[in-house]
Amino acid sequence: MSDSSDLSATCESGAPVSAGVAGMPQVGNIWLDGRMVPAKEAKVSVFDHGLLYGDGCFEGIRVYNSRIFKLRSHLKRMYASAESIHLKPRWSMDEIEDAIRMTVSDNDIENGYVRLVFTRGVGTLGLNPFHCTEHTAFVIAADIALYPEELYRNGLPVVVAKRRRIPIECLNPEIKSLNYLNNILAKVEAIEAGVLEAIMLNARGEVAECTGDNIFLIKDGKISTPDLTAGMLHGITRQFVIEEVAPSIGHTVEERPHTVDEFFEADEVFLTGTAAEVIGVNRIDSTDIGNGRVGPITTELTAKFRSFVREDATEN
Numbered sequence: 001m002s003d004s005s006d007l008s009a010t011c012e013s014g015a016p017v018s019a020g021v022a023g024m025p026q027v028g029n030i031w032l033d034g035r036m037v038p039a040k041e042a043k044v045s046v047f048d049h050g051l052l053y054g055d056g057c058f059e060g061i062r063v064y065n066s067r068i069f070k071l072r073s074h075l076k077r078m079y080a081s082a083e084s085i086h087l088k089p090r091w092s093m094d095e096i097e098d099a100i101r102m103t104v105s106d107n108d109i110e111n112g113y114v115r116l117v118f119t120r121g122v123g124t125l126g127l128n129p130f131h132c133t134e135h136t137a138f139v140i141a142a143d144i145a146l147y148p149e150e151l152y153r154n155g156l157p158v159v160v161a162k163r164r165r166i167p168i169e170c171l172n173p174e175i176k177s178l179n180y181l182n183n184i185l186a187k188v189e190a191i192e193a194g195v196l197e198a199i200m201l202n203a204r205g206e207v208a209e210c211t212g213d214n215i216f217l218i219k220d221g222k223i224s225t226p227d228l229t230a231g232m233l234h235g236i237t238r239q240f241v242i243e244e245v246a247p248s249i250g251h252t253v254e255e256r257p258h259t260v261d262e263f264f265e266a267d268e269v270f271l272t273g274t275a276a277e278v279i280g281v282n283r284i285d286s287t288d289i290g291n292g293r294v295g296p297i298t299t300e301l302t303a304k305f306r307s308f309v310r311e312d313a314t315e316n
């Protein structure tokens with residue numbers, strides 16, 4: 001759909017991070033295991049289990065006006081993911097916070113995107129993570145090119161993926177692990193259908209989330225979103241919308257299980273994510289949502305979100 005999405009590196013949601021040669025973001029220096037190194041020299045071993053098995057975890061974080069949005073919340077989620085996969089970080093949360101600030105300022109990022117990654121580290125070709133050496137940590141700070149503005153005005157069309165979200169009992173989607181194949185294969189369904197996002201159902205057939213965004217609906221003036229038992233990433237943008245953005249315009253958000261039919265029949269649908277922020281959905285498969293345009297409450301939420309983060313981006 002978006003021309004640039006084929007050529008650019010992309011965030012989880014699909015919004016392109018500005019790309020240099022052959023899809024690699026133009027980045028000066030990377031923080032890698034305690035040192036700032038030029039991007040071209042920032043290398044991870046082919047024996048790293050992060051590469052061999054997707055064994056590791058990561059965060060995607062936004063910088064607005066030189067403030068790192070919800071940095072503390074992202075760090076807490078990162079360390080919770082690490083603990084869930086039995087990865088003991090060699091760096092404290094404060095040290096990683098300093099590393100992020102250093103990388104952002106070293107690359108002169110006023111408005112951009114930060115990627116924080118812990119890989120399991122170098123190991124044997126067997127699965128056992130405890131045979132790996134010290135894990136590898138790195139921080140990339142890059143520019144970000146957002147979804148085109150007309151998608152915020154006119155709405156983002158999405159499809160319902162056939163592929164289901166991995167059940168909590170198998171690999172809890174609240175762990176932001178380096179293994180995104182479940183989401184990638186649903187994303188391929190979206191791209192093959194000519195759109196940028198796909199709604200993923202859980203194994204029970206309830207709506208869980210999208211491939212890189214959380215999802216909300218509005219019916220008869222009431223906002224609701226799947227509750228955490230659906231099996232999804234506990235989005236930091238989702239939480240911000242529930243706790244701060246929606247209340248600021250006089251709305252509460254109900255968290256409960258949702259069928260996919262409720263989304264087809266909604267007056268408005270919108271997605272939330274670090275890269276996408278708050279974006280309205282105008283069509284699901286071939287069904288128009290509401291009158292096929294971004295609705296008034298979504299428009300207000302998007303505007304409110306933007307004024308919050310640009311004027312007063314909280315780092316907590």
Ligand SMILES: Cc1ncc(COP(=O)(O)O)c(C=O)c1O
Nearest residue numbers: 212213214233235236237273274
């Ligand atoms: C699978 C998935 N769901 C939801 C989200 C939105 O989460 P957040 O608002 O923390 O970016 C993301 C992005 O990180 C994601 O990858």
